[in-house]
Amino acid sequence: MKKSIFLLALTLILSAAGCDKPKPADGKKTADTAKKTVKIGLISSSSGFGDNAFNDLTLQGVDRAATDMGISYDKIAIKAIGDIELSLRDMASAEDYDLVICLTFEALEALKIVGGEYPDQKFAIIDTSLDAPNVASYMTKDEEASFMIGALAALMKAEGFSKTNQIGFIGGADRPNIRIFYSGYAGGAKYINKNIQIFDDYVGSFTDVTTAKEIASAMNSRGADMIFHAAGMSGNGLFQAAKENNTYAFGVNINQNSVDPDHIAASMIKKVDNAAYEAIKSVVDGTFSPGVRALSMADGGVDIVTDGSNVKLSDAIKQSLEDIKRKIASGEIAVPNSAGTLESFINRL
Numbered sequence: 001m002k003k004s005i006f007l008l009a010l011t012l013i014l015s016a017a018g019c020d021k022p023k024p025a026d027g028k029k030t031a032d033t034a035k036k037t038v039k040i041g042l043i044s045s046s047s048g049f050g051d052n053a054f055n056d057l058t059l060q061g062v063d064r065a066a067t068d069m070g071i072s073y074d075k076i077a078i079k080a081i082g083d084i085e086l087s088l089r090d091m092a093s094a095e096d097y098d099l100v101i102c103l104t105f106e107a108l109e110a111l112k113i114v115g116g117e118y119p120d121q122k123f124a125i126i127d128t129s130l131d132a133p134n135v136a137s138y139m140t141k142d143e144e145a146s147f148m149i150g151a152l153a154a155l156m157k158a159e160g161f162s163k164t165n166q167i168g169f170i171g172g173a174d175r176p177n178i179r180i181f182y183s184g185y186a187g188g189a190k191y192i193n194k195n196i197q198i199f200d201d202y203v204g205s206f207t208d209v210t211t212a213k214e215i216a217s218a219m220n221s222r223g224a225d226m227i228f229h230a231a232g233m234s235g236n237g238l239f240q241a242a243k244e245n246n247t248y249a250f251g252v253n254i255n256q257n258s259v260d261p262d263h264i265a266a267s268m269i270k271k272v273d274n275a276a277y278e279a280i281k282s283v284v285d286g287t288f289s290p291g292v293r294a295l296s297m298a299d300g301g302v303d304i305v306t307d308g309s310n311v312k313l314s315d316a317i318k319q320s321l322e323d324i325k326r327k328i329a330s331g332e333i334a335v336p337n338s339a340g341t342l343e344s345f346i347n348r349l
Helices: 002-019 054-069 083-094 105-117 142-158 176-192 209-221 232-245 272-285 315-330 339-348
Strands: 039-043 072-076 099-103 123-126 135-140 166-171 197-202 224-230 248-253 264-270 291-295 302-305
Touching: 039 054, 039 083, 039 272, 054 072, 054 099, 054 272, 072 083, 083 099, 083 105, 099 105, 099 272, 105 123, 123 272, 135 272, 142 166, 142 176, 142 224, 142 248, 142 264, 142 302, 142 315, 166 176, 166 209, 166 232, 176 197, 176 224, 176 315, 176 339, 197 209, 197 224, 209 224, 209 232, 224 232, 232 248, 272 291
Parallel strands: 039 072, 039 099, 099 123, 123 135, 135 291, 166 197, 166 224, 224 248, 248 264
Antiparallel strands: 264 302
16 A cells, blocks of 8 residues: 555656756747747739739749748738728738838828837838838839930930930829839930920829820820830830830830830839848848838849840940949939929939
C-alpha cells in the first residue's frame, strides 16, 4: 500500500513538472511563436485592376514583394470613389493588416477620416500625399516625364510627322493631380515651339472609353493629331480614335505602346510599382515612417519609353530627348507643375 502511494505521488510530481514548460530565454521565439507573415491590404482607384495602367502597375509591385519577401495580400477593386472609405475602414477594423495601401487623389479624403479613426494602423498612399503620423506618402514627379512627351510631340511636328501646329491632352478629371500632367506636357511642347497650340479636355471619368474617343476625334478634326492622355482606362478611347483617324497618341503610367504600335509613339511611365514595393519593404524591415517620398527623373522614378512602338524617331529627336532628360535631372530645366508655374515658364522662354 505504501509503495502504491509513493508511486502515485511521484507520478503527480513528474506530471506537474512536465506542464511547467520553460519559457524561451531573452525573448527568443520557439517554433510555435514564429514570426508571422506580413499581410498587406491594397485598395484600387476607380479605374480598377485590369486598367493596363496605374492600378495594374501598383499591383505588379505588390506581387513582386510577395515573391521577394514572402508577404501575403488582399486586394479590393472599388466600383466608385465612395467605396474607398468603406474599404479602408473594413481593412483597418479587421486589425489583420500590417499595411494598407490606397491610391491617388481619390483616396485622400477617405484616408484622412479612416487614418484618424485607426491611429495604430499603418497606411501608405501612392500618387498623392497626406500629412499624418501613420501615413507614408509616395509621389512621382509626373510633370517631368510629361514634359518630355510634350517635347517629343513638338519635335515630331517639326520633323514633318504632321502638317498642323496643334496637339491635345485628355485628362480623366479636371483636378490638381491631373493638371500636373497637363502642365508638364504643355511646358515641354512650348519649350520646343512656343507658338504651338494645345487643346485640353477632361472626360469626367477614368473608365469612360466612349467619351474619351469622342473628345479625341473632336481634337483630331481641329488639327490636334498628337494627343497625350492621363485618363486611366478612358485612354483606350484615345487609342481607338488614333487608329481610326490615323493620328498619333501617347500612353501613360506604363508602357502602352504595344496596344497600337503604329499609332502610339511613346509612353510616359511612372514607377508606382517601386513605390508599392518600397512601402511594403519598410514594414517588413521595421523601418516604416510617415512623410513624403518623391520619385523623380533623376532617380528613375519617371521616364518615357519608345520600346514596342513602330513609330520611327530620328536620331536627332532621340538626342534632343536625351539632352532634355539630362537638363531635367540636373535641375537646369525647372519643369512646371501647375497653371501658375506653366505661365511663368512660358513667359521666360
